[in-house]
Amino acid sequence: MxxxxxxxxxxxxxxxxxxxxxxxxxxxxxxxxLNPGTGKPMTAEELGGVFCDELVKQELDNDTRLIPIPEEIxxxxxxxxxxxxxxxxxxxxxxxxxxxxYYKFEGNNTSGSHKLNSSIAQAYYAKKQGLKGVTTETGAGxxxxxxxxxxxxxxxxxxxYMVKISYEQKPFRREVMRTYGATVTPSPSDxxxxxxxxxxxxxxxxxxxxxAISEAVEAAVTREGYRYVLGSVLNQVxxxxxxxxxxxxxxxxxxxxxxxxIIGCAGGGSNLGGLIAPFMGEKLRGEADYRIIxxxxxxxxxxxxxxxxxxxxxxxxVCPLAKMYTLGSGFIPAPNHAGGLRYxxxxxxxxxxxxxxxxxATTAVQTDVFKAAEQFARVExxxxxxxxxxxIKVAIDEAxxxxxTGEEKTIxxxxxxxxxxxxxxxxxxxxxxxxxxxxxxxELQKSLASLPKVD
Amino acid sequence: MxxxxxxxxxxxxxxxxxxxxxxxxxxxxxxxxLNPGTGKPMTAEELGGVFCDELVKQELDNDTRLIPIPEEIxxxxxxxxxxxxxxxxxxxxxxxxxxxxYYKFEGNNTSGSHKLNSSIAQAYYAKKQGLKGVTTETGAGxxxxxxxxxxxxxxxxxxxYMVKISYEQKPFRREVMRTYGATVTPSPSDxxxxxxxxxxxxxxxxxxxxxAISEAVEAAVTREGYRYVLGSVLNQVxxxxxxxxxxxxxxxxxxxxxxxxIIGCAGGGSNLGGLIAPFMGEKLRGEADYRIIxxxxxxxxxxxxxxxxxxxxxxxxVCPLAKMYTLGSGFIPAPNHAGGLRYxxxxxxxxxxxxxxxxxATTAVQTDVFKAAEQFARVExxxxxxxxxxxIKVAIDEAxxxxxTGEEKTIxxxxxxxxxxxxxxxxxxxxxxxxxxxxxxxELQKSLASLPKVD
Numbered sequence: 001m002x003x004x005x006x007x008x009x010x011x012x013x014x015x016x017x018x019x020x021x022x023x024x025x026x027x028x029x030x031x032x033x034l035n036p037g038t039g040k041p042m043t044a045e046e047l048g049g050v051f052c053d054e055l056v057k058q059e060l061d062n063d064t065r066l067i068p069i070p071e072e073i074x075x076x077x078x079x080x081x082x083x084x085x086x087x088x089x090x091x092x093x094x095x096x097x098x099x100x101x102y103y104k105f106e107g108n109n110t111s112g113s114h115k116l117n118s119s120i121a122q123a124y125y126a127k128k129q130g131l132k133g134v135t136t137e138t139g140a141g142x143x144x145x146x147x148x149x150x151x152x153x154x155x156x157x158x159x160x161y162m163v164k165i166s167y168e169q170k171p172f173r174r175e176v177m178r179t180y181g182a183t184v185t186p187s188p189s190d191x192x193x194x195x196x197x198x199x200x201x202x203x204x205x206x207x208x209x210x211x212a213i214s215e216a217v218e219a220a221v222t223r224e225g226y227r228y229v230l231g232s233v234l235n236q237v238x239x240x241x242x243x244x245x246x247x248x249x250x251x252x253x254x255x256x257x258x259x260x261x262i263i264g265c266a267g268g269g270s271n272l273g274g275l276i277a278p279f280m281g282e283k284l285r286g287e288a289d290y291r292i293i294x295x296x297x298x299x300x301x302x303x304x305x306x307x308x309x310x311x312x313x314x315x316x317x318v319c320p321l322a323k324m325y326t327l328g329s330g331f332i333p334a335p336n337h338a339g340g341l342r343y344x345x346x347x348x349x350x351x352x353x354x355x356x357x358x359x360x361a362t363t364a365v366q367t368d369v370f371k372a373a374e375q376f377a378r379v380e381x382x383x384x385x386x387x388x389x390x391x392i393k394v395a396i397d398e399a400x401x402x403x404x405t406g407e408e409k410t411i412x413x414x415x416x417x418x419x420x421x422x423x424x425x426x427x428x429x430x431x432x433x434x435x436x437x438x439x440x441x442x443e444l445q446k447s448l449a450s451l452p453k454v455d
Numbered sequence: 456m457x458x459x460x461x462x463x464x465x466x467x468x469x470x471x472x473x474x475x476x477x478x479x480x481x482x483x484x485x486x487x488x489l490n491p492g493t494g495k496p497m498t499a500e501e502l503g504g505v506f507c508d509e510l511v512k513q514e515l516d517n518d519t520r521l522i523p524i525p526e527e528i529x530x531x532x533x534x535x536x537x538x539x540x541x542x543x544x545x546x547x548x549x550x551x552x553x554x555x556x557y558y559k560f561e562g563n564n565t566s567g568s569h570k571l572n573s574s575i576a577q578a579y580y581a582k583k584q585g586l587k588g589v590t591t592e593t594g595a596g597x598x599x600x601x602x603x604x605x606x607x608x609x610x611x612x613x614x615x616y617m618v619k620i621s622y623e624q625k626p627f628r629r630e631v632m633r634t635y636g637a638t639v640t641p642s643p644s645d646x647x648x649x650x651x652x653x654x655x656x657x658x659x660x661x662x663x664x665x666x667a668i669s670e671a672v673e674a675a676v677t678r679e680g681y682r683y684v685l686g687s688v689l690n691q692v693x694x695x696x697x698x699x700x701x702x703x704x705x706x707x708x709x710x711x712x713x714x715x716x717i718i719g720c721a722g723g724g725s726n727l728g729g730l731i732a733p734f735m736g737e738k739l740r741g742e743a744d745y746r747i748i749x750x751x752x753x754x755x756x757x758x759x760x761x762x763x764x765x766x767x768x769x770x771x772x773v774c775p776l777a778k779m780y781t782l783g784s785g786f787i788p789a790p791n792h793a794g795g796l797r798y799x800x801x802x803x804x805x806x807x808x809x810x811x812x813x814x815x816a817t818t819a820v821q822t823d824v825f826k827a828a829e830q831f832a833r834v835e836x837x838x839x840x841x842x843x844x845x846x847i848k849v850a851i852d853e854a855x856x857x858x859x860t861g862e863e864k865t866i867x868x869x870x871x872x873x874x875x876x877x878x879x880x881x882x883x884x885x886x887x888x889x890x891x892x893x894x895x896x897x898e899l900q901k902s903l904a905s906l907p908k909v910d
Contacts, residue, residue: 005466005467005533006467006530006533006534007533007534009464011460012460075461075544078460078461078462079461079462079541079545079835079836080836086534089530090608108563109836109837110832110836110837110838110873112875149836152833152834153545153834153836171878171882172875172878172879175878175881175882175885176838176878176881178881178882178885179829179832179833179838179881179885180832180833181833374634377565377634377635378607378608378634378635378636379607379608381535381564381565381604382564382565383565383631383634418565420627420875420876423626423627423630423631424627426631426633426634427626427630430630430633430634
C-alpha cells in the first residue's frame with residue numbers, strides 16, 4: 001500500500017466548491033430561533049435587521065444540501081487553504097499505539113484558527129449587500145482577528161467589542177486586529193446603552209461574551225449600513241465551517257482511509273460542526289457509521305451538564321432565543337478558566353444531533369488539557385491553542401485505549417488553532433499555578449434558573 | 456498556459472534529499488575562521504571542542520556540492536515542510552503591477568521562522584554524537600524557539616542564553632521555549648565567568664547578542680557532553696538553509712518559471728544564503744543570471760556600510776575570528792531598533808559573494824518596513840515578522856518600478872517568519888511612536904576601531 005504522507009494536501013482543483021448543509025439530512029431539524037417578544041419563530045425580515053440578507057437565507061435554509069461557495073470566497077480560501085490533514089506519525093510512535101492518528105490543522109493562517117473560514121464568508125456577503133461595515137464581539141480574540149482580516153480584504157469597516165478582561169490581558173490580539181484596521185472597544189463600554197446599563201449595575205465587571213454580544217448587536221442595529229456577525233453557534237457558521245470536514249473527507253478518501261473516531265473540541269460548536277459535517281451526513285443517511293466525540297471544558301460543560309431548552313443568547317437579552325444545550329445565559333466560567341470554549345450554550349444543530357444520539361460528549365479539566373498540549377507540541381512541533389488541546393487530550397486517551405486492546409483504529413481530530421496568544425496560560429501551567437474548577441450542581445442550578453419561559 | 460496556483464506545494468517525494476553547498480561552486484572560497492590566539496585557520500580538532508564533529512566537517516567543507524540530508528532529518532522536515540511558495544496574486548492586484556510576485560513562506564511552524572531548518576540538523580548531529588545537550592544564544596527568540604523544538608524532538612538538553620532585554624520584553628517567547636523543555640537564562644548572567652565579568656563592568660546592561668554568544672560558548676566548553684550551536688552566520692547553517700532555495704527552485708521549475716529578481720532580508724545571512732543558494736550556484740557556474748538583493752535594516756547596515764575584514768564574532772572574544780562584512784563586534788543597534796537582524800557581522804559566504812559582485816545590498820528604515828508589513832498583511836493575510844518585512848518592502852518597491860516601466864518581471868522573496876511575538880513593535884507603529892535611526896559615520900568609525908589586527 002502506498003505510504004500515507006505526513007501531510008495530505010489537496011490540490012486547488014480538489015478543494016470544495018460548495019458548503020455542505022447537514023440540516024438537509026437531519027430528520028429532526030434544529031429548533032428555530034424565536035422572537036423573545038412574541039415567542040414566535042424569527043422571520044427572515046426580523047433577522048434581516050441584524051444579519052445580512054444572504055446570511056439570513058443560509059440561517060433559515062434547512063433543506064438545500066449543497067450551497068455553492070462564491071468565487072470570491074474560494075479565491076480567498078486559496079490564500080490559506082487547503083489546510084493540511086496531518087498524519088501524527090511522531091505522536092503515534094511516542095505513544096506506542098497501533099492507532100492511526102490524523103489531525104486537520106486549521107492554525108496556519110494569521111488569525112490562528114478556523115474562524116477565518118466563516119468570517120471571510122460573512123464579510124463577503126456584507127460587502128455584496130453594499131454595507132459599510134460589521135460589528136462583532138470577541139472573547140479570546142480569534143474570531144475578532146479573523147473578522148478583521150476578512151474585512152480588511154473586502155474594505156469593510158469592522159467594530160469589535162472585546163471582553164474587557166481579554167482586552168487587558170491580550171493586548172497583542174488587539175494589535176493584530178488594529179494591523180488589519182479594526183476598531184477594538186473593551187466591553188462593557190459606554191458606547192452603547194446596554195454597555196452603560198451593565199456598567200452601572202456591575203461597576204467593576206471585567207465583561208463576558210454574552211455582554212459583548214449585546215453591545216455588538218446594539219452597535220449594528222443602531223447604525224446605518226451595519227450588520228452584526230457572529231463567529232460560532234449559528235447555523236450559517238456551521239455551514240461555512242463544513243469546508244473543514246469536506247477537505248478532511250476528500251483527503252482521507254484519496255487514500256481510502258475510513259476513520260473510526262472523529263473528535264473535536266466544542267465551545268459554541270463551529271469547529272466541531274464543520275469537521276464532522278460530511279461524516280455526520282453519511283451517518284444520518286445510514287451510509288456509514290462513526291464515533292463522534294465532542295470535548296468540552298469541565299468548567300463550561302454545556303453538553304454534558306446543561307439542559308436542552310430555549311435560552312437567551314446574550315446577557316442583555318437583545319438577541320433571539322435559541323434552543324440549545326445551555327448552562328443558562330448568566331453562566332460565566334470560573335476566573336481560572338483559560339482560553340475560549342466559554343460560551344454558555346451550544347449550536348442548535350449540534351444540540352439536536354446530540355439529543356438524537358448521533359454523537360457523544362465528554363469533558364476534560366484544564367491541567368490535563370495543558371499536559372496533552374505540551375506532550376503534543378514536543379513531538380508534533382505545533383504549539384496548540386488550549387481550545388484545540390481538548391481534542392488532543394481525548395485523541396490521546398483513545399489512542400492509549402487502542403494500545404491496551406491492540407486495535408488499529410483510525411482517529412481523526414480537529415486541531416483548530418495555535419496557542420501563540422495563550423502563553424500566559426502556558427506560563428501558569430509551567431509554574432504549577434494552574435488550577436481546575438468544576439462547577440457544583442448548585443451553581444449550575446442557579447444559572448439555569450434564569451431560563452426564559454417558552455411555550 | 457496552466458494557471459499558477461496560489462500556493463505551490465511540492466510532493467514529499469519532490470523534497471530535496473541533499474543540501475546544496477554553494478561553496479563548491481565559488482571560485483573565491485569564503486575566508487576560513489581564524490584562531491584568535493595564533494592567527495592561524497582553525498583546525499577541525501580546535502573546532503571540535505565547540506561544535507559537533509559532523510558539523511565541523513560541514514563547516515570546513517568547501518568542495519562537496521551535495522551533502523545528503525540524513526533520513527531522520529528528512530522525516531522531521533516532513534512534519535512542517537515543504538513550505539509553500541505563494542503567488543502573491545492579491546498583492547499584485549492591489550499594487551496594480553504587471554510583475555509576478557512569489558514568496559517562500561517559512562513561518563508555518565511553531566518556531567515561526569526558517570530557523571528550524573538548521574536547528575533540527577544541529578540537534579540531530581549532537582544526538583548522533585551521543586551528547587547530552589547543546590547551548591545557544593537567542594536575541595529576538597526565533598532561533599532559541601527553533602532549537603528548543605529540535606532538542607525536545609531528539610531528547611537533548613537545551614540551554615538558551617537570551618539577551619536580557621528580550622527575555623524581559625518577550626516573556627511569551629520564553630514560555631514557548633519552556634513548553635519545549637528548554638532552560639532559558641537572561642544574559643548577561645552570573646552563571647558564566649564572562650557573564651559575571653560583563654555584569655561587573657556594565658552593571659545596568661540589558662545585554663547583547665555578542666555577549667549571549669560568549670556565555671553560551673563558555674557554558675558548552677565547560678560542560679561534559681555539551682556543544683555550542685549557532686543559528687546563523689556559519690557555513691553549516693547556510694548549508695542547512697539551502698533547503699529553502701532548493702524547494703523554491705523545484706516549485707518554480709515545476710511551472711517553468713524563471714525569476715528575474717530574488718530578494719531576502721539579511722541579518723547574519725542564514726535565510727538569504729539559503730534562499731539564493733541554488734540560484735547563486737547557477738550564476739556562479741554561468742548557467743543563468745539573476746538579480747539578487749540583500750535587504751538590511753538601515754540601523755544595522757553591515758553589507759552597505761561595514762568593512763570586509765576579520766572580526767570577533769562575540770563580545771567576550773572567546774570565538775574564532777571570521778572574515779565578514781562587519782560593523783565591529785562592539786556595534787549594537789540603537790534601542791529603537793525592533794526585531795532581529797541586529798548582528799554586527801554577516802555570513803562569510805555571503806560576504807565573499809557580495810565582495811565578488813554576485814549580489815546587491817540595500818537598506819530600509821523600520822517605519823517603511825512596518826508600513827510594508829501592514830500593507831502585505833491586509834491583502835495577503837499573513838502577519839509578517841519585522842525581519843521578513845524588509846524583503847517585502849523591497850519586493851513592493853521593485854514591483855512598483857515594473858508598474859512604471861510596464862515590465863512583467865518575476866520577483867521572488869523570502870518570507871522568513873511570522874510576527875506574533877513582535878506586537879509591541881506593531882503597537883508602537885500603530886500609535887505613531889516608532890522612530891528610525893541611521894547610525895552616523897562617526898559612530899560606525901568608532902565601533903570599527905575595535906577590529907582585531909590580523910596579518
